[in-house]
Amino acid sequence: MKEKNKVIEVKDLSLGFVTRGHKSHVLRDIFLDIYEGETLAIVGESGSGKSVFTKTFTGMLDSNGFISSGSVMFEGKDLVQIKNNKEWLNIRGRKIATIFQDPMTSLNPLFSIGYQISEVLRLHSRPSKEELKQYKEQRKNDKLLEKSNLQGMSKEERKDYFENKKIKKSELFAKNYEKLLNNEEKINIFKKLLIKYDAYKETNYQIKNKPHGISKRQAKKEAIELLKKVKIPNAEKRYKDYPFQYSGGMRQRVVIAIALACHPKVLICDEPTTALDVTVQSQILQLIKDLQKEFNWTTIFITHDLGVVANIADRIAVMYGGEIVEYGTAEDIFYRPAHPYTWALLSSLPQLGSKDEPLSFIPGNPPSFAKDIIGDPFAERNQYALAIDFISNPPMIQISDTHSAKTWLLDKRAPKIQKPKVILELRERMKRAADELLKEQGEIDYGK
Amino acid sequence: MANKKFNKHISSLREKLHLNKKRYQPSVDEFAKSQQENPDDIIVKMKDVKISFKMGGVERVIINHLNLDIRRGEILGLVGESGSGKTTIGRAIIRINPVRSGEITYNNVLISGKIPKEREKLLKTKIQMIFQDPSASLNERANIDYIVSEGLKAFHMYDNEEDRLNKISDIMEKVGLRAEYLNRYPHEFSGGQRQRIGIARCMVMNPEFVIADEPISALDMSIRAQVLNLIREFKERNNLTVLFIAHDLSIVKYISDRIAVIYAGKIVELAKAERLFEAPLHPYTKSLLSAVPIPDPQIERHKKIVVYDPLMHNYTEDDVPQFYEVEEGHFVRANKKELEQYKNELKKIGGK
Amino acid sequence: MENKKKENLDYIFQEVDETTNVYNNINQNVDELFKVVGTNLENAERLNAVPYSYWRMTFKELFKKPLVIVALFALFLILFFTIFGPLINYYPPLNISGDTVLPNPVEGVAPPYYVGPNSQFWFGICGDNMGTWFRGTDMWSVVWTGSRLSLLLGITVAAINVFLGITIGAAWGYFKWLDPILIEFRNFVGNIPTILLDILLMQLLSPYMKQYGFLIVVFLLSALGWIGLAGFVRNQIIIIRNREYNIASQTLGSSSITMISHNLLPYLVSVIVTVASTSIPAAISSEVGLAYFNLSFRVSDGDITLGQVLTEATQGMAWMSHPYLLLGPLIVMVPLTVAFFYLGLAIADATDPKSHR
Structure with missing residues (x-):
């Protein structure tokens, strides 16, 4: 593997919120490198801090949040140190763009789609x-x-x-x-x-x-070009339409077009397909992948669905309770998962279940940030929790060059345990699922 | 605990003052009677149903000429994309959306259109609904005690206060929540817990027929299975019939006995769950199957998406598509030309 | 700022210390620590949210603002003098015949006197005011007597308006068949100038004025006063009427009254409290307007409202040469309206759950 350039380098990032006078610690000691041109997926349940984490890249933390330590290096600048809004405006949207779950948060319902895109184009060319x-x-x-x-x-x-x-x-x-x-x-x-x-x-x-800057007519031309690029049919006609005339999937495409207009270096996708139908979801994912190939940006993809992750990610970071508990390449995470939380996530996928046994799930709730977490945050819900998990937070233990996990199970002193059935049969089950779902496509490439 | 004591005190006081209403007893249970008189395998029957809304004076037809039978004791999965009318169908059965023409029957008793008040009331004790978004479907300003017992209170389906408390503590335990949370408020619970509260308030009514309207699509992957298992458990325990509405085939597969695929207000394919996965015929079903993400990076990266284009059918006026039974229990919407093609496909795949 | 940072760092250091301690201990009983113990579901299913009470938080938020304390203090002062003011320094007003009852007539000035505020007559005395009955009245006594009746009137009218506004507004918003009827009613009544209606009603009811004056004015002010609030409540209810939790309640068989009282109105508490808090000063001001057109009641000379005080004091040109005549009424009216207004704003902020952090 050749050396890749780091785009974003997160070091020892810790972050908290002040809610009703209580201090809560939402992110703890996060180390993560994000490389140029890759797609990094951040996987976790709601409340794992995955959205908050990426919000630090664009300075969109809520007013009651504070970064207690660490640094986020981007283009030689520490994003944590940026205080004034002017500097953020240079980065937010222009260099790091975000696509949200609800496209209406980024669209103004009172202006036509075309106007909104061309406005962005004109603004950025000024x-x-x-x-x-x-x-x-x-x-x-x-x-x-x-x-x-x-x-x-x-x-x-x-x-x-x-x-x-x-x-x-x-x-x-x-x-x-x-x-x-x-x-x-x-x-x-x-x-x-x-x-x-x-x-x-x-x-x-x-x-x-x-x-x-570019003229209005030129902006319109470019906007239509962008709409075509995100595969909106009849782009010329739909240029004048308002957001409410678009379907959910189409709106998400428009938001992608707006992000494209700024030629960002990094595109953060915050659960962009969660609210969409599966058929539309797969099309949007394909679109993001195609556009990435063309414009060569870095994608950070946030989701709770490992099925989506398999489609899009080069590397995966699994988050739980404000920590990254495991990271590695997609192959590492899917074929050689090491953390019990990743096991549990994988085995709860309905695609892998079978009708004769109850589907497995992760019992309980994610930990609350209101109280201090002692030991491993996942311990309480962990079937394979060791006694030490309740006392001390495990260190990040490296498994290979690309793969690390934060669990005491990898410690030399830990007992050898039997992985869950679903994880052991993972490849078999995936192939079975693929056979069932994709048989129309003839030969399926199962890889190695 | 003090609360419990207080409640007990209040209930005994109510009894002394003869404040307690009588338990709800329908004068005639039409549905049970009809069932006894001519036993039938079908619980809900929709005949030529048309549902439309008036928006700014323009009538928008959502569903037209819909025929669907739901069998007693089955879980029927209804799969389609948003805007296909699947939620509208569920809400028409429970009388939230009015039916313009056609009829819906429950145990062979008409339940659509104008029906007697008494029958409508009785129907609400038989049919219940589980909603999609657990944060939107619970009253944020009421505590769990009120939310779970709302239906019981509306019909007064308990003898006294103690009976009611027993009932709700019992159901809370069944959905895996502690009874001590009864005086908490919904916003204190996580998404999965809230959905379980939604299931509890539905199941405490002891319904015969449950409409589950995308009960898991707003939940995290890791807890979806918990809710699915819970619905399946209740189904087996109480011999329920469930209409399970979803947009994702992979989820429906593990819970449904039969699956109906709906596109633009029309059911395009209906078959037993296994058979639908074995032998999908309609191109829309195929595209749905191909869109289910497979949690395997190698396979997923080489996957091709099948996009369904409704214009591909080339339906003409003299060859109108109809809902045909291509093999036993396997229906598909096709015109005559397509029907031949589908039959050939089935021959290739082989029988059951 | 520095301090805060340090505190955070301390927290992290503390954690690190604890971890190293554990590291040291690990070597001592490894077997004990590295044993699979499995889940602790008791803990994992526990509710994480910090329990909080909506109303406690609301009050906490409310009393955080210094302006609220000032407003409440002003209201308290006005209320105090309304009750005890006339008792403190009371001189009964002149009767219409003009006999002086002032105990200590000012030397060298012929009655009726114009006397500026002084240590004896705190708001001064009104002199011969264009021949009205106000001649020779002690302003202090008359202002607080007036505010007594005005407040009573304001509270009664506000209570009636809020009650009618909420009940009718809730029904208006909830029952779809009621909507077109009430909208037409509002359109019809809303387009008639209120003052014309008041004059007409006053003419009709004038024979009963002596006996039921107070009630008639209450009727005039609340006959149409509820429409504004009702329309407001209707709009709010229509916004939340079709939310999913209401549909859920419908499928559970809840009756309309349960729906309104348990599902809809609790969501409107904050807006209703806000509107209600401004309707007391609004009613008082409306009465001032009525009094200016001589449409307010007067049972006897002692029974007087703030509106009448203001009207009488501004009859003729006397108040231009003796501006202190306005001092008394303004000292009550202005703090009353301003304090209620600020309170309303503060309550609107404090009852908004989004501000509870």
Whole structure:
């Protein structure tokens, strides 16, 4: 395996909330490296802290949350240290984008879909304040230079100079106009006028060398392009539709399109398919995968469904009670799971059950953050809990280069225990499930 | 504990003052009578049912020409995507959604449209419902005691206060919750626990027929099986009939005896659970099967998704699709041309 | 800030210390510690949520704000003087015939006198005010007598309005068949100018004014006063009427009354309390308006409302040269309305469960 560049490096991150005067500790001592171009899945039940964890990447922690220690390094900057909102705006959305479970949280019901996407495009193409400042100074100097040049010229020369300038401008205009005209499919008089105006503006910008955002028409074009990219049928027609006219799956596609508009380096998907039907879910997953290949971003995928994880993840981190209890490549987690919590999660998948035995589940509730957790947070619900689990939190024990788990069972002194039946028969059962579900597709590639 | 003592005191006081209402006793149990008179295997029968809503003056037909029989003592899985009308069907049976035309019968007694008040009341003691979202379907401002005994109180299905408390503590224990939580509020419970409270308030009524409307899709993977097991347990103990509504085939498989697949308000395939997985015929069923995620990275990465396009059928006016029985107990919606094709497919797969 | 950080660090260090201690102990009894003991379901099924009481939290949140304390103190003061004010420094007002009953007429000034606030007459004395019966009245006595009746009126009207508003509003929102009827009623009544209606009713009821004056004004103010609150409650109920827990209650066979009292109204408690707290000052202000058009009651000269005090004091031009005449009424009216307004806002904030953290 070749060395990969780290995009995000989380070190010893601990985080808490203050609720009704009580301090609760939600994340504890998290170490995690996220590599460029990979898909990392964070798996855990609700209340395991998986969403809160990724919120630290975009500075969207609730106001009563506080980071008590640790660092999150992104592009050489420690995200934990960022305090003002301005700096966050540079990162949030632009470099790290998020897709939420409910697409309506990211869409404004009062504006059309197309408007919302093109607004984002225009916003992101707009020059920054520094650029504008630089331009102003540049422009001042240019004018002074022109003035001094003109002073040194005779009357004839001056005339020539202005004539030249005019010709240059009209040539440029003609070129721009033609270019914009070629972009359009149907042309009428009004459109021609509008395009002329656009071309005029564009020419002015080019002559003055002014940094500028894209025009409304261009933004619309790009937005439709994006809608096509996320496979929305009839993109031109649906551009004008409002969010309520879209179905849940389509809305999620639009949110992905908006995220795409910013060309993020990291895309956080916070349970984007949980509210969707299975058929739509598989399509959205496919879309995210395809787009990732094209744009080469890093995906962080949060979910509680191991079935979804198998589809999308390169690496998996299993979270429980605010800790990462096991991480490794997808193969590590599915074929060689080491933590009892991962075992329990895998065996509770209905796809692997059979009708003659009751389906297995994890009894009890995830631990509350309101009280301090002593020992292993999973101990109380753990069938294989050791006495020490109730006293001391196990260390992260490395199994292979890529695979680590946080359980005392891996300790040298621990007794050898029999893994649950489902885990032992895991491959068999998966193949059986695949045979049953996918027989229409002819030969199934079972891998090694 | 003090609460219990207090309740006992109150109940004895009520008895002394003759405040206790009489236990609910229907004058005539029409449904039981009809069942005795002509015993039938079918508990709920939907005949040519049409359900539509008026939205801004425009009638939107959700369900049209629906025929479905639910057999006594079975768990029937009803699978389809959101907007396919599966929830509407469940709610039509329990009389939340009105039926425009056609009829629904329960034990051969009409329960749709305008029916006597007495029958409607009696019906509510026979049919119960489990809801999808455990956080939305429990009254946040009432304690568990009230929530679980709401139905009992509405019909006064207990002798005295002590009887009621016994009943609810009993049901709480059966769903794996402690009776001491009775005066807690829903927001203090986790999602799985809340769904179990929802099951408790449904089962405490001792219904004959339960509509489970996506009872697990809002829950974490790790506790879904617990709720499924619980429903199955109750079904076996009380000889229930269950209509289990879901959007995921993998879940329905382990709980249903028969599965009906619904698409855009029409049932496209109906078969025994095993047979449906063995020999799926309708292209929509096939696409549903292919969409179930398999927890295996190797297989999953090479999986192809089958996308169902309703335009693929090429139905014409002189070859209208109908609901045919292709083999015993296996129905599929097809036109004549497709029917031939499906029969050939079945021959290839082989019999049961 | 620094302190907070340190505290957090301390917590972590403490944990680390504990762990190392355990590490040291491990070597001593390894066998004992590395034994499979299995689940502890007793603990795992236990409720994790910290039990909290909605109302206790509401009060805690409410009394956290200094403005609430100020408002409550102002209300307490007004209430105190309303009850005891006239007893403290009381001079009965002149009767209409103009006989002076003032015990200590001011020397060198012919009656009726205009006297500014001083140590004897705390709010001053109203002089000959365009020949109204107000001539020579001690403002302190008359203001607190007035606020007594005004508060009584405000509380009665508010109670009736809130009661009618909630019951009718709940029925209006819950029963679908009632909706079009009441909406038409609201549209019809809402478009008639209230003042016209009041004048008409006053004319009709004038023969009974001497006997039932108070009740008539209560009737005038609450005859249409409930419509606003009822409409508000109706809107709120329609918003939550079709939530899933209500459908669940329906399938369990709960009656309409149970649905309203157990499922719908408990969700509206906070908004209702908020609206109710502003309806007392609203009723008092409405009475002021009625009195200005001479539509309020007067049983006897001693029985007077704040509205009448304000009306009488502003008759003619006297209050321009003697602005202290407005001091008394304003000192009661302004804190009363402002305090109730702030209380309403604070209650709205405190009863919102989202602020309970």
